[in-house]
Amino acid sequence: MTVELAVRLGERSYPIYIGRGLIADSELLQKLIADRSVIIVSNEVVAPLYMGALVAHLKDRIKATILLPDGEEHKNLETLAVIFDQLVAAECDRSTLLIALGGGVVGDTAGFAAACYQRGIAFLQVPTTLLAQVDSSVGGKTAVNHPSGKNMIGAFYQPEAVIIDVDTLSSLNSRELAAGLAEVIKYGLIRDESFFAWLEDNIELLLSRDADALIYAIEHSCANKAEVVAADEREQGERALLNLGHTFGHAIETATEYSSWLHGEAVATGMLMAMSFSNRVGLLAEDRLQRAKKLIQRAGLPLAPPKHMNAEIFVKHMRHDKKVLGGTIRLILLRDIGDAFVSSDYNDERLTSELSAMLNE
Amino acid sequence: MTVELAVRLGERSYPIYIGRGLIADSELLQKLIADRSVIIVSNEVVAPLYMGALVAHLKDRIKATILLPDGEEHKNLETLAVIFDQLVAAECDRSTLLIALGGGVVGDTAGFAAACYQRGIAFLQVPTTLLAQVDSSVGGKTAVNHPSGKNMIGAFYQPEAVIIDVDTLSSLNSRELAAGLAEVIKYGLIRDESFFAWLEDNIELLLSRDADALIYAIEHSCANKAEVVAADEREQGERALLNLGHTFGHAIETATEYSSWLHGEAVATGMLMAMSFSNRVGLLAEDRLQRAKKLIQRAGLPLAPPKHMNAEIFVKHMRHDKKVLGGTIRLILLRDIGDAFVSSDYNDERLTSELSAMLNE
Numbered sequence: 001m002t003v004e005l006a007v008r009l010g011e012r013s014y015p016i017y018i019g020r021g022l023i024a025d026s027e028l029l030q031k032l033i034a035d036r037s038v039i040i041v042s043n044e045v046v047a048p049l050y051m052g053a054l055v056a057h058l059k060d061r062i063k064a065t066i067l068l069p070d071g072e073e074h075k076n077l078e079t080l081a082v083i084f085d086q087l088v089a090a091e092c093d094r095s096t097l098l099i100a101l102g103g104g105v106v107g108d109t110a111g112f113a114a115a116c117y118q119r120g121i122a123f124l125q126v127p128t129t130l131l132a133q134v135d136s137s138v139g140g141k142t143a144v145n146h147p148s149g150k151n152m153i154g155a156f157y158q159p160e161a162v163i164i165d166v167d168t169l170s171s172l173n174s175r176e177l178a179a180g181l182a183e184v185i186k187y188g189l190i191r192d193e194s195f196f197a198w199l200e201d202n203i204e205l206l207l208s209r210d211a212d213a214l215i216y217a218i219e220h221s222c223a224n225k226a227e228v229v230a231a232d233e234r235e236q237g238e239r240a241l242l243n244l245g246h247t248f249g250h251a252i253e254t255a256t257e258y259s260s261w262l263h264g265e266a267v268a269t270g271m272l273m274a275m276s277f278s279n280r281v282g283l284l285a286e287d288r289l290q291r292a293k294k295l296i297q298r299a300g301l302p303l304a305p306p307k308h309m310n311a312e313i314f315v316k317h318m319r320h321d322k323k324v325l326g327g328t329i330r331l332i333l334l335r336d337i338g339d340a341f342v343s344s345d346y347n348d349e350r351l352t353s354e355l356s357a358m359l360n361e
Numbered sequence: 362m363t364v365e366l367a368v369r370l371g372e373r374s375y376p377i378y379i380g381r382g383l384i385a386d387s388e389l390l391q392k393l394i395a396d397r398s399v400i401i402v403s404n405e406v407v408a409p410l411y412m413g414a415l416v417a418h419l420k421d422r423i424k425a426t427i428l429l430p431d432g433e434e435h436k437n438l439e440t441l442a443v444i445f446d447q448l449v450a451a452e453c454d455r456s457t458l459l460i461a462l463g464g465g466v467v468g469d470t471a472g473f474a475a476a477c478y479q480r481g482i483a484f485l486q487v488p489t490t491l492l493a494q495v496d497s498s499v500g501g502k503t504a505v506n507h508p509s510g511k512n513m514i515g516a517f518y519q520p521e522a523v524i525i526d527v528d529t530l531s532s533l534n535s536r537e538l539a540a541g542l543a544e545v546i547k548y549g550l551i552r553d554e555s556f557f558a559w560l561e562d563n564i565e566l567l568l569s570r571d572a573d574a575l576i577y578a579i580e581h582s583c584a585n586k587a588e589v590v591a592a593d594e595r596e597q598g599e600r601a602l603l604n605l606g607h608t609f610g611h612a613i614e615t616a617t618e619y620s621s622w623l624h625g626e627a628v629a630t631g632m633l634m635a636m637s638f639s640n641r642v643g644l645l646a647e648d649r650l651q652r653a654k655k656l657i658q659r660a661g662l663p664l665a666p667p668k669h670m671n672a673e674i675f676v677k678h679m680r681h682d683k684k685v686l687g688g689t690i691r692l693i694l695l696r697d698i699g700d701a702f703v704s705s706d707y708n709d710e711r712l713t714s715e716l717s718a719m720l721n722e
Contacts, residue, residue, distance in 0.1 A: 077445075081438055088509045091681075116477075119504060119515045120595070143480060148449045154480045155516060234481070320452075 002028075003219045007138065007226040009233055012158045016138060016222050018215055022165040023101075023126065024053040032124060032161050037061050039092055041083065041110035042101040043068045046128050049171055051101060054126070064090035068106060072258050075105045075145050077153065083113040097122050097160075103129035104136040104263070108151070111142035115157035125159045128168040130180025130214075131264050134187075134221035137162050139229040139239075149320055150250060150258075156234055164222075166214045174207075178300040179264025181206060182245075184217050185295060186271060187224040190241045193338030195220045200291075203298050241340045244332040245271030251317035252305050261302075268301035276358050278333040281346075288337050311355035315348055363389075364580045368499065368587040370594055373519045377499060377583050379576055383526040384487065385414040393485060393522050398422050400453055402444060402471035403462040404429045407489050410532055412462060415487070425451035429467060433619050436466045436506050438514065444474040458483050458521075464490035465497040465624070469512070472503035476518035486520045489529040491541025491575075492625050495548075495582035498523050500590040500600075510681055511611055511619075517595055525583075527575045535568075539661040540625025542567060543606075543632070545578050546656060548585040550632060551602045554699030556581045561652075564659050602701045605693040606632030612678035613666050622663075629662035637719050639694040642707075649698050672716035676709055 002019030022028060038061045042051050047067050055062060066086045068079055087096075098121055100110035107125050114123035127137035143154025169177065181203075188196025198220075199206075205213035225242065232239040249270030252261055275292055278284035297303060305314075318329050328344040329351060335341065346354070363380030383389060399422045403412050408428050416423060427447045429440055448457075459482055461471035468486050475484035488498035504515025530538065542564075549557025559581075560567075566574035586603065593600040610631030613622055636653055639645035658664060666675075679690050689705040690712060696702065707715070 077438065077442055084438075084507060084514055088507055088513065116514045116516060118513060119502065119517055141480065146445060146449055152449065152479060153445055153477045155477060156480055 001215075003215060005219065005222055005226060007158070008230040009140075009158060012140075014158060014161050016162040016164065016226070018164040018166070018218050018222070020165065020167050020211055020215075022163050023050055023168070024057065026057045028163070029054075029057050032163075033058065033061070033097060035061070036095060036097045036122075037063050037092075038097050038099055039063055039087060039090060040065045040099045040101055041068065041106060041113070042066075043070045043103075043106050045070045046102040046106065050128060050168060054099070054101060063092060063096060066110075068102075068109065070105075072105055072145070072263075075109050077144055077146075079109055080113055080116075080144055083110065084117060087113070087117050092117065092121070094118050094121055097124065099124045099126060100159075101126045101128065102132075103127065104132040107132050107137050108141075108143050108154070111140075111157060111159065112144055112154050115142055115155040120157065122160045125162040127162070127164060129172055130169055130177055130218075131183055133164045133166075133169075133218050134180060135183045135225070137164070138222050138225050140233065150253065162222075164218055166211055166218065169209055169214060174300065175262065176264075177207070177209070179262040179268075181299045182264035182268035182271070182296070182301055184221050185292075185299065186242070186244055186267065187221050189271060189275075189292060189334065189337055190244050190332070190340035191228070191338055192220070192224055193336070195224070196295075196337050200295055203295060207299070237342075240330065240342050241332055244334075244340055245269075245274055247318050247329065247331065248273040248305075248314065251314045252309065254317045254320070255309050255313055256306060265302050268296050268299070269303065269305055272296060272303060273305070273355075273358065274332055275334050277331065277354055278335070280354050280358060281333075284334050284336065288334070291337065305359070309359070311352045311359060314355055315352050318351075319348075362576075364576060366580065366583055366587060368519070369591040370501075370519060373501075373594075375519060375522050377523040377525065377587070379525045379527070379579050379583070381526065381528050381572055381576075383524050384411055384529070385418065387418045389524070390415075390418050393524075394419065394422070394458060396422070397456060397458045397483075398424050398453075399458050399460055400424055400448060400451060401426045401460045401462055402429065402467060402474070403427075404431045404464075404467050406431045407463040407467065411489060411529060415460070415462060424453060424457060427471075429463075429470065431466075433466055433506070433624075436470050438505055438507075440470055441474055441477075441505055444471065445478060448474070448478050453478065453482070455479050455482055458485065460485045460487060461520075462487045462489065463493070464488065465493040468493050468498050469503050469515070470505055472501075472518060472520065473505055473515050476503055476516040481518065483521045486523040488523070488525060490533055491530055491538055491579075492544055494525045494527075494530075494579050495541060496544040496586070498525070499583050499586050501594065511614065523583075525579055527572055527579065530570055530575060535661065536623065537625075538568070538570070540623040540629075542660045543625035543629035543657070543662055545582050546653075546660065547603070547605055547628065547632060548582050550636075550653060550695065550698055551585075551605050551693070551701035552589070552699055553581070553585055554697070556585070557656075557698050561656055564656065568660070598703075601691065601703050602693055605695075605701055606630075606635055608679050608690065608692065609634040609666075609675065612675045613670065615678045615681070616670050616674055617667060626663050629657050629660070630664065630666050633657060633664060634666070634716075634719065635693055636695050638692065638715055639696070641715050641719060642694075645695050645697065649695070652698065666720070670720070672713045672720060675716055676713050679712075680709070
């Protein structure tokens, strides 16, 4: 059974397909690609696993395949330049379709390349990690990193379609699966209490990679994200809620130089920090915080930041996050499970003192 | 007297101001900039002439000024990376306003940097060459070059406003002024016969830099461009007409390695080639071609391509132009002065044979 969802963005609307075996679904591929010539961008780890199936169905139409090195450290302007060189070498024109096959790094980098090449060519997202399937492949945020900050250079650029084949999750290691679940749990926390309750009942099924449970969780995650993005494509307002845990999480990733924490792990801890903060300032009841902590723990995700990170280190890195607007650090806080909001009510001093108390508890 | 025009693009609509002394018009600057912090991107030649006036009015609000080296050869990914580094170093966030002060290279490069930095920050175009004032600053095309082709990497990204101060044209050398007039003449040729007739009557006034004549010519050029862009922002159809002369012109620029021909000069010759072609294939009457040739000559622009360029060289370079769609070279041809259209009716063989005959005439 293939689920189809729509991301409603007027002229830029597009479908998300979620199911099993979609990478080899020639009917679907034919419908989406028609007779266009194709460039596939993937990476050294994903390509040996899944590119064969895709290539088999498209063979005559493939102008080139571009393999990026694996890892977040290659999500930068240099890799982007390599993609441009290869698009030019393959004589890609505006009618060429780019297919991004891989995790978030491939999708973000290749998507940004598609956004810029000849001022924009069409592209399909084919995410192969849970994190990419429920988060980065949906909503049109593309980017590369700058040495001083994640996703500092990029574009809002929507794909033509997203193809989510849950069979690709069978090769994902457990730590990456858990990291993806952090973003799944996030949708429950920010706006969908009943989905959160479903996750409490089904987290073990997800960890054992039950296909139906995965399809359900991905569908509800993408549906939540699609609604938020449709309401606020360019992150002027509500879309900021999707950053729950991310401002704290980015500080953890930056302080650990993106080497030891996965993004989803940092987000999980960051969400708990945002909820602890919400609890400390009197917004969120203690039992809600404990419910979230228990689910995040069951998912195998970390509950606390690295010991060397004190409040000052957090605030310093949070100030460099690009979500800082005109000087005030904006926090995503919770009033309840399923009820997040944006707050600019806490200045650096207050933030530092509350964080300091939290970290010393 | 300041003229105000609107580029109508729904949510992305913006005004163009045309007049004298606008760079030092504190009321206008206050209205457009309000209390935002500002980054000015300019180049080594323009900054000493005009940045002082701008800086004097904005002093407290300037986070940094970024000076690019002068010249088309610096319109590339490396320069873009330097701008990103400086935006990061100045701690620019999403609320920072970027002002692009200079010619087309500055506007295209800085505009693309604004499009990408943190996925898009607001920017103002303050073009200081006639070419940039009537063409590149209006319509939201931003880009850098790739070694294999002009403007291969870029974005459609609209400025918040365009400020055209005709006093900046007093320092422009005559060759650059003439190159700008090529694009002015283009608007008459593609869609505005009465403007073309006005140009026939007033070309000497423009060459002598009469301010009122310049304001009139810039206003009518920008109004024509704004109408086309409003109808077709992303160049799916009508906007392609603005490329009259550009496909031939790009071939000249590429074949001469962007070293000896100015863009406007190549466009002027390219427009005549497109009209000669139109005449040869029976679309355009001979007297129309002669009228155009006479005006372009009076403007001091070149009438023929470099002697070493034969038909094969043209077609080879034209095939690499990014306006080639799915294999067919699209030509902008004329039925009459003021009546251009897009044609994909001529395959490489026919194009080569007609060009060969034209070049040997």
